[in-house]
Amino acid sequence: MSGFLPAPLHRMALRLAHRLRLQWWRATKKVVRGCNVIAANPQGEILLVRHSYHARDIWMLPGGGLGKSEDAAQAAARELLEETHCALIRPVRLGTVVLDRNGWTNAIELIAGTTAHQPFADAREIEEARFFPTDALPERTSEAARAMIARWLDHQKGSSA
Numbered sequence: 001m002s003g004f005l006p007a008p009l010h011r012m013a014l015r016l017a018h019r020l021r022l023q024w025w026r027a028t029k030k031v032v033r034g035c036n037v038i039a040a041n042p043q044g045e046i047l048l049v050r051h052s053y054h055a056r057d058i059w060m061l062p063g064g065g066l067g068k069s070e071d072a073a074q075a076a077a078r079e080l081l082e083e084t085h086c087a088l089i090r091p092v093r094l095g096t097v098v099l100d101r102n103g104w105t106n107a108i109e110l111i112a113g114t115t116a117h118q119p120f121a122d123a124r125e126i127e128e129a130r131f132f133p134t135d136a137l138p139e140r141t142s143e144a145a146r147a148m149i150a151r152w153l154d155h156q157k158g159s160s161a
Helices: 007-028 072-084 143-160
Strands: 031-040 046-051 063-065 089-100 105-114 126-132
Touching (some): 031 143, 046 072, 063 072, 072 105, 072 126, 089 143, 105 143
Parallel strands (some): 031 105
Antiparallel strands (some): 031 046, 031 063, 046 126, 089 105
């Protein structure tokens, strides 16, 4: 679909589809399995994205849904590549984060790794993708992303001890 529709129409379709999907999940009290990716560059900066279809002014970790039989690390690598054109190197599972999303539940597998690539935002699903130092995250970074980054930093400290 991304090559078929002009970018503005594609973004509008994504926003509509996302709203409908959220309504369905709330109505069915769905538990959605997903993943978020903490991708660090060689300088230790974290890759964040701004979506075109949801909370457009909020910076978030890349991620998305898991297929029925998809491994979390595979899903994380796929989502990172789809959203930012960055390859995930040496993925490590940091655990599951369960979030109550006002009527539906998001069970997120947190995967961390590195990337040597520069991100590319397609201006369709992703408005912007950039690396940030962990001590200088954008003011408008989601609380969930901040908590996951803190978890990763704690893991990093434990790994180097």
